[in-house]
Amino acid sequence: MLLVLGRRVSLSFVKRVIPQDPVLLSKPILQNFRTIKFRVIHSSTVFAIATRQNTDTMPERRPFVRLPTDVYPVNYGLCLKPDLIDFTFEGKLEAIVEVNLATNQIVMNCADIDIITASFVPEGGEEINATGFNYQNEDEKVTLSFPSALQKGSGTLKIDFVGELNDKMKGFYRSKYATPAGEIRYAAVTQFEATDARRAFPCWDEPAIKATFDISLIVPKDRVALSNMNVIDRKPHPEDDSLLEVKFATTPIMSTYLVAFVIGEYDFVEGQSSDGVTVRVYTPTGKAEQGKFALEVAVKTLPFYNDYFNVPYPLPKIDLIAIADFAAGAMENWGLVTYRETALLIDPKNSCSSSRQWVALVVGHELAHQWFGNLVTMEWWTHLWLNEGFASWIEYLCVDHCFPDYDIWTQFVSADYTRALDLDALDNSHPIEVYVNVREVSLSDECKPRTVDLWDCLEQASGKPIALVMSSWTKQMGFPIIVVDQEQQGDDRILKISQKKFCASGPHNGEDCPNWMVPISICTGEDPGCTKLKVLLDSPETTITINSVSPDQWVKINPGTVGFYRIQYSSAMLESLLPGIRDLTLLPVDRLGLQNDLFSLLHKQADMQEEKNRIERVLGAISAPDLIQKVLTFALSVCTHNHSCPGIWSVLLAPAILSGEYKRRNKNA
Numbered sequence: 001m002l003l004v005l006g007r008r009v010s011l012s013f014v015k016r017v018i019p020q021d022p023v024l025l026s027k028p029i030l031q032n033f034r035t036i037k038f039r040v041i042h043s044s045t046v047f048a049i050a051t052r053q054n055t056d057t058m059p060e061r062r063p064f065v066r067l068p069t070d071v072y073p074v075n076y077g078l079c080l081k082p083d084l085i086d087f088t089f090e091g092k093l094e095a096i097v098e099v100n101l102a103t104n105q106i107v108m109n110c111a112d113i114d115i116i117t118a119s120f121v122p123e124g125g126e127e128i129n130a131t132g133f134n135y136q137n138e139d140e141k142v143t144l145s146f147p148s149a150l151q152k153g154s155g156t157l158k159i160d161f162v163g164e165l166n167d168k169m170k171g172f173y174r175s176k177y178a179t180p181a182g183e184i185r186y187a188a189v190t191q192f193e194a195t196d197a198r199r200a201f202p203c204w205d206e207p208a209i210k211a212t213f214d215i216s217l218i219v220p221k222d223r224v225a226l227s228n229m230n231v232i233d234r235k236p237h238p239e240d241d242s243l244l245e246v247k248f249a250t251t252p253i254m255s256t257y258l259v260a261f262v263i264g265e266y267d268f269v270e271g272q273s274s275d276g277v278t279v280r281v282y283t284p285t286g287k288a289e290q291g292k293f294a295l296e297v298a299v300k301t302l303p304f305y306n307d308y309f310n311v312p313y314p315l316p317k318i319d320l321i322a323i324a325d326f327a328a329g330a331m332e333n334w335g336l337v338t339y340r341e342t343a344l345l346i347d348p349k350n351s352c353s354s355s356r357q358w359v360a361l362v363v364g365h366e367l368a369h370q371w372f373g374n375l376v377t378m379e380w381w382t383h384l385w386l387n388e389g390f391a392s393w394i395e396y397l398c399v400d401h402c403f404p405d406y407d408i409w410t411q412f413v414s415a416d417y418t419r420a421l422d423l424d425a426l427d428n429s430h431p432i433e434v435y436v437n438v439r440e441v442s443l444s445d446e447c448k449p450r451t452v453d454l455w456d457c458l459e460q461a462s463g464k465p466i467a468l469v470m471s472s473w474t475k476q477m478g479f480p481i482i483v484v485d486q487e488q489q490g491d492d493r494i495l496k497i498s499q500k501k502f503c504a505s506g507p508h509n510g511e512d513c514p515n516w517m518v519p520i521s522i523c524t525g526e527d528p529g530c531t532k533l534k535v536l537l538d539s540p541e542t543t544i545t546i547n548s549v550s551p552d553q554w555v556k557i558n559p560g561t562v563g564f565y566r567i568q569y570s571s572a573m574l575e576s577l578l579p580g581i582r583d584l585t586l587l588p589v590d591r592l593g594l595q596n597d598l599f600s601l602l603h604k605q606a607d608m609q610e611e612k613n614r615i616e617r618v619l620g621a622i623s624a625p626d627l628i629q630k631v632l633t634f635a636l637s638v639c640t641h642n643h644s645c646p647g648i649w650s651v652l653l654a655p656a657i658l659s660g661e662y663k664r665r666n667k668n669a
Contacts, residue, residue: 001193001328001329001330001331001332001369001388002328002329002330002331002343002362002365002366002391062138062139064139065139066206067107067108067109067141067204067206067209068107069100070099070100070101070103071097071098071099071100071103071106071107071150071157072097072098072100072204072209073095073096073097073098073203073204073209073211074095074096074097074098074154074211074212075095075096075211075212075213075214075250076093076095076201076203076211076212076213076214076215077093077094077095077096077214078091078092078093078201078213078214078215078216079091079092079215079216079217079218080172080200080201080215080216080217080218080261081217081218081219081243082165082172082188082217082219082263083165084165084174084185084186084187084188084220084223084263087164087165087166087167087174087186088162088163088164088165089162089163089164089165089172089188089200090160090161090162091113091159091160091161091162091163091200091201092158092159092160092161093157093158093159093160093161093201093202094156094157094158095156095157095159095211096154096155096156097154097155097156097157098153098154099122099150099151099152099153099154099155100152101152102149102150102151102152103149103150104145104146104147104148104149104150105143105144105145105146106120106143106144106146106150106157107141107142107143107144108141108142108144108198108202108203108204109140109141109142109195109197109198109202109203109204109205109206110135110140110141110142110198110202110203111137111140111171111196111198111199112163112164112166112171112199113161113162113163113198113199113200113201113202114161114162114163115133115142115144115159115160115161115202116160116161116162117129117130117158117159117160118130118133118144118157118158118159118160119157119158120146120150120155120156120157120158121155121156121158122150122151122153122154122155123153123154123155123156125155127158128146128147128148128150129146129147130144130145130146131145131146131147132144132145133145140195140198140205142202144157144159159202161201161202163199163200165186165188166199169191169325169326169327170191170192170196170199170327171190171191171192171196171197171198171199171200172188172189172190172199172200172261173188173189173190173191173325174186174187174188174189174325175187175188175189175264175323175324175325175326176324176325177264177265177284177324177325179265179285180285180286185264185265186264187223187262187263187264187265187323187324188261188262188263188264189261189262189263189264189323189325189326189338190259190260190261190262190333190338191326191327191328191331191338192256192257192258192259192260192333193257193258193328193331194257194381194384195257196257197256197257197259198256200259203256204256205256205257206255206256206380207255207256207257207377207378207379207380207381208255208377208379208380209255209256210253210254210255210377211253211254212250212251212252212253212254213228213250213251213254213259214247214248214250214251215227215228215229215247215248215251215259215261216245216246216247216248217245217246217248217261217263218237218243218244218245218246219243219244219246219263220242220243220244220263221236221242221243221244222265223263223264223265224262224263224264224265224266224282225244225246225261225262225263226260226261226262226263226282226319226321226336227248227259227260227261227262227335227336228248228251228254228258228259228260228315228333228334228335228336229248229249229250229251229315229316229317229335230248230249230278230315230316230317231246231247231248231249232247232248232249233245233246233247234246234247249316251334251335252314252315252334252375254334254374254377255374255377258332258333258334258374258377259333260331260333260334260336260338261336262282262321262323262336262338265284265285266282266283266284266285266321267282267283267284267285267286267287267288267291268280268281268282268283268288268291268319269281269283269288269289269291269292269295270295271295271296271298271299272299273298273299273302273303273313274299274303275302275303275306275312275313277302277313277315277316277317277318278316278317278318279295279298279299279302279317279318279319279320280295280317280318280319280320281294281295281298281319281320281321281322281344282319282320282321282322283321283322283344283345284322284324284341287322287345289347289348290345290346290347290348291320291322291344291345292346292348293346293348293356293359293360294320294344294345294346294359294363295320297359297360297363297364297402298318298320298363298367300401300402301363301364301367301398301402302318302367304398304401304402305367305368305370305371305398308394308397309371309372311371311375313370313371314375315334315335315370317335318335318336318337318367318370319335319336319337320337320339320344320363320366321336321337321338321339321344322339322340322341322344322345323338323339323340323341324341326338326339326340326341328340329343329362330343330344330362330365330366331366332366332367332369332370332373332374332391334370334374335370337366337367339362339366342355342358343358343359343362344359344362344363345359346359357399357403357406357408357411360399360402360403360406361395361396361399361408362395364394364395364396364398364399364402365391365392365394365395366391367398368390368391368394368395368398369387369391372386372387372390372391372394373387373391376449377449378449378450379449379450380436380450381436382433382434382435382436382450382451383433383449383450383451385432385433385434385451385474386451386454389432392416396408396409396412409589410588410589410592413561413589413592413593414592417561417593418592418593418596420564421479421564421566421596421600422504422600424477424478424479425478425479425502425503425504425600426504426505427503427504427505429477429478430477431474431475431476431477432473432474432475433451433474433475451474452467455467455470455471465517468517469517469519469536472515472516472517473516473517473564476514476516477514478501478502478503478514479501479502479516479564479565479566480499480500480501480502480515480516480518480565480566481499481500481501481502481565481566481567481568482497482498482499482518482520482537482557482558482565482566482567482568483497483498483499483500483568484496484497484557484567484568484569484570484573485569485570485572485573486555486570486572486573488549488551491547491548491549491550492545492546492547492548492549493524493545493546493549493553493555494543494544494545494546495522495543495544495545495546495555496541496543497520497537497541497542497543497544497557498540498541498542499515499516499518499537499540499541499565500513500540501513501514502565502566502600504600513540515538515539515540516537516565517536517537517538518536518537518538518563518565519534519535519536519537519563520534520535520536520537520557520558520563521533521534521557521558521559521560521562521563522534522535522544522546522555522556522557522559523555523556523559524546524549524553524554524555524556525552525553525554525555525556525579525580525585526549526553528556528559528580528585528586528587528590529559529587530559531559532546533546554573554576554577554579554580554586555573555576556577556580556586556590557569558590558593559587559590560587560589560590561589561590561592561593566597566600566601567593567594567597568597568601577594581594
């Protein structure tokens with residue numbers, strides 16, 4: 001999923017998405033001891049009393065507990081009938097389940113849903129009706145009670161229920177839109193990540209508890225009905241000829257948060273990838289033309305990921321759809337990706353190039369999730385950063401492949417990389433890996449991909465200490481600043497390198513200064529685009545010898561600006577880099593990274609003059625000195641009152657840093 005903060009989502013923003021308690025993602029039902037009124041569906045229906053366990057006083061919050069594993073789903077047979085006038089829906093669930101341990105209770109997730117009847121049919125046995133439904137609203141769970149123990153083995157859990165098409169933009173909700181004629185209408189759409197599938201149907205709503213899904217929708221015959229899979233049957237509803245029953249193919253094994261369905265009015269454009277996958281982009285009625293660019297991106301992207309992952313896309317189709325009311329930027333539901341309209345639609349006559357790049361990045365991000373997230377899913381929300389961190393990187397790799405003329409990696413440095421550094425340098429940042437409650441229970445070991453599993457695999461493949469290195473980055477807050485000085489000894493360059501924690505508020509003064517295992521790359525002026533030496537800084541300081549570097553060559557740390565750290569050069573090293581800035585042999589991303597690092601060191605007024613002098617020496621090597629001096633004066637005044645100002649420079653000075661255009665313009669003026 002892509003959450004929107006301003007224009008882009010920075011890498012470090014992914015670290016702040018998930019709260020400490022997943023229950024906090026949803027608002028509990030505020031009903032007290034409500035008794036449900038049932039309607040008779042079958043003559044054998046047993047009327048059960050469903051109680052809501054809330055009181056007028058706020059009880060002490062219980063510790064969060066994962067769902068028990070005595071019963072788990074194998075397949076969900078789900079039929080939903082939304083009412084787009086009254087904003088309600090009826091549902092029938094027939095889930096094939098496996099009973100691991102004999103029990104007279106089944107505990108599931110359930111929120112804002114009223115269960116009407118429930119029963120269990122053991123394989124080859126008699127149907128057992130539930131005698132009660134106990135809702136634990138605070139935990140968003142329901143306990144189905146049975147008069148006798150359900151024995152170990154397979155069976156079918158049957159539940160009839162009703163719910164609301166809410167206006168909260170989560171769960172199964174209503175989306176308001178206007179027709180081309182201006183009439184206000186509503187679509188029924190879904191947003192289930194992280195814990196809102198339980199608002200559409202009772203389920204085991206945890207990412208590791210996967211199952212297959214057979215979904216049917218009963219919808220008005222003049223509406224489009226979509227779900228994760230392709231349509232395999234469409235027939236009139238026997239009780240109402242204005243309705244259609246649309247049946248979809250069985251999904252792969254998947255998590256509940258990736259289930260999706262949409263009912264509304266849409267146009268679409270269609271294409272096919274070189275791998276034979278049908279791709280459709282659904283748009284508001286009358287705006288099909290605005291879906292063509294996203295279609296182009298998707299058709300190019302699927303084969304790229306097929307090759308990159310060496311795993312074919314496993315579904316026969318993929319739909320991308322623009323939703324009128326949508327809280328996130330986009331959501332990677334398997335086979336049915338939902339988007340905010342601005343993240344998918346491009347007006348070929350009026351949209352700017354930055355809008356095209358944004359759409360390309362978001363499409364690349366969500367399609368990457370079809371493999372990394374959907375096919376392979378984190379065991380628990382603690383490990384969500386694996387999904388989002390990877391997708392936030394590979395979206396750029398994808399766009400660079402599909403549209404090399406965008407020079408997207410340079411934009412990555414100015415748009416995402418520097419913003420991530422700014423956020424992660426704050427005192428209220430936190431580690432990447434945020435633990436979401438305690439793992440109370442779990443399924444079998446083969447169903448538990450976690451962060452450490454990835455490190456183990458990479459370590460086995462590379463023979464390098466991946467787990468040790470990555471733990472220093474994911475389990476402690478912030479990042480280092482690398483302090484570098486140099487000395488020439490004959491034909492060799494001696495670098496003295498040390499690390500300390502970087503803080504936007506000033507030098508780290510804590511007693512326990514954290515250390516990182518920092519992979520450091522080094523290039524020289526002889527070949528700025530090629531790494532001459534790689535070292536692993538696994539201590540507070542070290543000394544490195546670079547052979548065969550003449551005194552007139554500059555040395556640059558972190559070529560390509562890919563390492564997640566700041567750099568503070570000695571004055572002599574900084575001075576030696578000026579020729580590379582003047583003749584533009586220092587690559588654009590490295591010039592951007594250099595100026596951003598310099599401005600990040602402006603912590604307090606006492607440092608201003610010294611750092612201002614250093615900055616002016618670097619910027620003086622760039623053309624358009626009058627323009628730069630004005631920007632410098634303004635931005636320094638901002639930094640006097642704002643300790644987290646480095647991001648300003650990427651915006652204001654990037655044009656001057658990236659090219660010699662200003663110089664050429666001044667000469668021609």
